[in-house]
Amino acid sequence: MTDRARDAVIGVDVGTGSARAGVFGLDGRRLGSAVRPIRSWRPQPDFIQQSSEDIWAAVGDAVRGALEAAGSGISVRGIGFDATCSLVVLDAEGGPLSVDPGGDPAQDVILWADHRAGAEADEITAGDHAVLRYVGGRISLEMQMPKLLWLKRHAPETWRRAGYFFDLPDYLTFRATGVTARSLCSTVCKWTYLGHEGRWDGDFLRAIGLGELVDEGFARIGTEILPIGAPIGQGLSDAAAAAFGLRAGIAVGVSAIDAHAGGIGVIGAALDGVAPDGAGLRARLALIGGTSSCHMAVAPEAAFIPGVWGPYFDAMIPGFWLNEGGQSATGALVDHVVTTHAAYGEVARRAEASGQTIYQVLNAVLDDLAGADGVAMLTADLHVMPDFHGNRSPHADATLRGMISGLPLSASIEDCARLYLATIQGIAYGTRQIIETMNDQGYAIDTIWLTGGGSKNPVFLRAHADATSCRLMLPDEPEAVLLGAAILGSVAGRVYPDVRGAMAAMTRAGTVIEPDRGVRAYHDRKYRVFRRMHADQMAYRALMGS
Structure with missing residues (x-):
């Protein structure tokens, strides 16, 4: 046996x-x-x-x-x-x-x-x-x-x-x-x-x-x-x-797209021993962050949301409709902003000398700069619209481009760290806008279940919790996309009768990150700038006749 x-x-x-x-x-x-x-x-x-x-x-x-x-x-x-x-x-x-x-x-x-x-x-x-x-x-x-x-x-x-x-x-x-x-x-x-x-x-x-x-x-x-x-x-x-x-x-097992496998690997995890019902799932967003980011939400009924993909029936959790928001470049954008900065050579040298990643080096620089006001406040005059590779949601406009407001004449490692932070914050405001768009159409999202590369970066996590005012849940298994694929194999091998049963048996909640209410007003102001930057770009297009 x-x-x-x-x-x-x-x-x-x-x-x-x-x-x-x-x-x-x-x-x-x-x-x-x-x-x-x-x-x-x-x-x-x-x-x-x-x-x-x-x-x-x-x-x-x-x-x-x-x-x-x-x-x-x-x-x-x-x-x-x-x-x-x-x-x-x-x-x-x-x-x-x-x-x-x-x-x-x-x-x-x-x-x-x-x-x-x-x-x-x-x-x-x-x-x-x-x-x-x-x-x-x-x-x-x-x-x-x-x-x-x-x-x-x-x-x-x-x-x-x-x-x-x-x-x-x-x-x-x-x-x-x-x-x-x-x-x-x-x-x-x-x-x-x-x-x-x-x-x-x-x-x-x-x-x-x-x-x-x-x-x-x-x-x-x-x-x-x-x-x-x-x-x-x-x-x-x-x-x-x-x-x-x-x-x-x-x-x-019949396959899934990578983001959807990530959703399977996180969104159905039990809290306090109780798996979510339909209403519970409607309050959850699975955010799978890597080169790009995908924002997956499911509900028992179809929701038609302009600028958000779906509704797709049976596409992620059998019996449920899926809506999928997304950002075409997130991890790729952060990499681009950092590696093309004039101070990147110094960042890379520090990383090699200390045995750290470049992002650990930049996070340490931010901590040194922050002082009593905290890291978030370092970008009060520096704002990034992150649509360098177009906008997937909610504008569905691949011709949009990135914008930066507040660049200094200097190009120090401290400047690189601030721009890195502002970029991550811009990505987080994009997630907030996607959540607001979904919630306007029947969702009640208040918790983000996050996996992928961004989930390993504390600056990324803190920015998303604070910018969205959502609680972040990290899975017990950090490689939740891999786990989602394995869940499909478990169903094919008849270990579990269906995907929901396998999700309940194989996924668990891990670390919880609560939003810092003390910076809510600050992020609200920066979010208004973020929304204005899109309007400004459209106005510039109109001025140029394109």
């Missing part, structure tokens, strides 16, 4: 820059994990590409590394996958097809953050089709239909030869099982599949110029759409098992 203490499930998470794998006990405790880098190419502005073969190789290495870290005697019951909502293009045999303007055959992935399809997105939105109600009224250039239309127009040979268009999470389960089934999560959230009706909208696809997909019976975009966590085919294939160092036939 198997020793259940060593029974385990595996979660695989493919983010923007790395593939990670985690081995978890059936109670959600992490037994071992590993991370491997993946490559990106930027052949020209707004183009970001990856390689599915590079990603799959990194996944295999990460799984083997996680198993080694977990130790011997592990019996794997199931495996789940999540990934960024990137577009993978394969030929009829399942091999890579180039999406690169230069024709590099290995680069077959258009990254989620690639903004090449802006004109196509605007054109689709102008059609004002009923489907757009389920994406906040405006389709994003980060979604897949604009990118498919771009491929048809600008890479006609790739379009003609393509046998499969996959969202990256579904590509991973395809490689793991050989089955082309797609996930409700991916297809509903990024491909305009109407999950609550169980169908593609052929009229919409014809109207936007993708009628071939309808004529082909949707064969290239998915004819079998399954709920997250459902077992796929016969489980892990011989080839995938060999790549992972596992036995063939292990249950593989």
Whole structure:
């Protein structure tokens, strides 16, 4: 008889820059994990590409590394996958097809953050089709239909030869099982599949110029759409098992987008031993912060919120409608602001000398500068509008750009620290605006369940608690996205009967961060500046006639 203490499930998470794998006990405790880098190419502005073969190789290495870290005697019951909502293009045999303007055959992935399809997105939105109600009224250039239309127009040979268009999470389960089934999560959230009706909208696809997909019976975009966590085919294939160092036939769960896996890993955790009901979930926001940030909220009924994606039925928690706000660049923006500052060299030298990260160095500088008034007050005259890569929510305007008010002539390490802080505060005000937009439409969000890179930075955490006046809850398991993927594996392996049951058994609340009411008025004033900066940018556009 198997020793259940060593029974385990595996979660695989493919983010923007790395593939990670985690081995978890059936109670959600992490037994071992590993991370491997993946490559990106930027052949020209707004183009970001990856390689599915590079990603799959990194996944295999990460799984083997996680198993080694977990130790011997592990019996794997199931495996789940999540990934960024990137577009993978394969030929009829399942091999890579180039999406690169230069024709590099290995680069077959258009990254989620690639903004090449802006004109196509605007054109689709102008059609004002009923489907757009389920994406906040405006389709994003980060979604897949604009990118498919771009491929048809600008890479006609790739379009003609393509046998499969996959969202990256579904590509991973395809490689793991050989089955082309797609996930409700991916297809509903990024491909305009109407999950609550169980169908593609052929009229919409014809109207936007993708009628071939309808004529082909949707064969290239998915004819079998399954709920997250459902077992796929016969489980892990011989080839995938060999790549992972596992036995063939292990249950593989239908995948999720990475942010949605993070939501699964945090939003259902019990408080005081009680799992949330529908009303309790309506008061929670899952914030998954990494390169970008995603703001996930669920409710028993549909909420149509302009500028916020959704409502998506069954896309994250079965039986619930999901609304998804987001910020296109958060971790990436903080990195950009710091690494391009004139004082970055000094920051990096201090970090290397002290064995710290650059952000630990900057946090220490802020503490030294703060004095009795506290860190937040250091930016009273320095303000950042963080839309350097456009605005996903609530303005849904990819053409917006960042703004900074209050720069001095100096460029010291102290100036770098203040700008770093102001940038994080600007990101937090963006989260506040998203929460206010959702609450105006029926949510009652007062608690943020936060995971991802930002959750490891105390300045990021404090800014979000104080700027939003929400309580922050950190999960007991810091790698909650990995855990969310593992939960999908547990459902596929029939460890738990459904996703909600697995969430209740495998997720737990950790640290609580309460907002500091003493700085509420200060953040209210800065938030008014934040809102004014957007209005000012629109006024500048009008003045310039664009």
